Amino acid sequence: MKSAREPRRQSKEQVLNRLAGLCSRSEQCSADILVKLRRTTLTADEQSEIMDTLTAAGFVDDARYARSFANDKVRFSGWGRRKISLHLAAKRISRELIDEALAGIEADDYKEALIRTARAKARTLDVSDREDRVKLLRHLASRGFEPQLCIRVVEAIERRLP
Numbered sequence: 001m002k003s004a005r006e007p008r009r010q011s012k013e014q015v016l017n018r019l020a021g022l023c024s025r026s027e028q029c030s031a032d033i034l035v036k037l038r039r040t041t042l043t044a045d046e047q048s049e050i051m052d053t054l055t056a057a058g059f060v061d062d063a064r065y066a067r068s069f070a071n072d073k074v075r076f077s078g079w080g081r082r083k084i085s086l087h088l089a090a091k092r093i094s095r096e097l098i099d100e101a102l103a104g105i106e107a108d109d110y111k112e113a114l115i116r117t118a119r120a121k122a123r124t125l126d127v128s129d130r131e132d133r134v135k136l137l138r139h140l141a142s143r144g145f146e147p148q149l150c151i152r153v154v155e156a157i158e159r160r161l162p
Contacts, residue, residue, distance in 0.1 A: 012046045016053060023059035027068045030060050031092040066093050066101035074109050078117040081105070083144025114145050118153045127158050 010018075019033060033054060037047040054060045066088055073079040073087075081102050088098045121139045125132035133154055140150040 009041050012042060012050065015040050015042060016050050019050065019054060020057070020059050023054060027065050028060060029062050029065040029091050029093060030055070033060055062093055063097050063100065066097045067104050070101040070105055071109070074105050074113045078113045078143060080114065080140075080144030080146065082146065086144070114140070114149055114153055117143055118157060122157050127154070133158065
């Protein structure tokens, strides 16, 4: 009798099909797929074969993942380049691919994300107060935006006050 914690043995083909389905539904990087493969009962050689097959078939592409991740985080989460870079590095994406992904971010989208994030936080603060301006700057920096851009946006918001 198997214990409840022992993983069920799946064939190499079953794991390959499951991971190919996952990759076809959402963008995955090689580090995410490797984590999922290590949770299986497959041998290291079988895991390597599956990873090679997924990469060769175009299911896993770290460059595509990095571009998609960067654009989605700017547009939908209001993240800056620094935070995106750190998160991609944590996923073991190469520096070259990270740089390419960051260079691919549309300048207008990036500026809009920064302004949208700054305005949302500024509504909860009194931007005429120095301490609240510092809070706003810290908030924008924590979202990964470059300090020079943060300062310019905060100054622009402050100038628009009545």
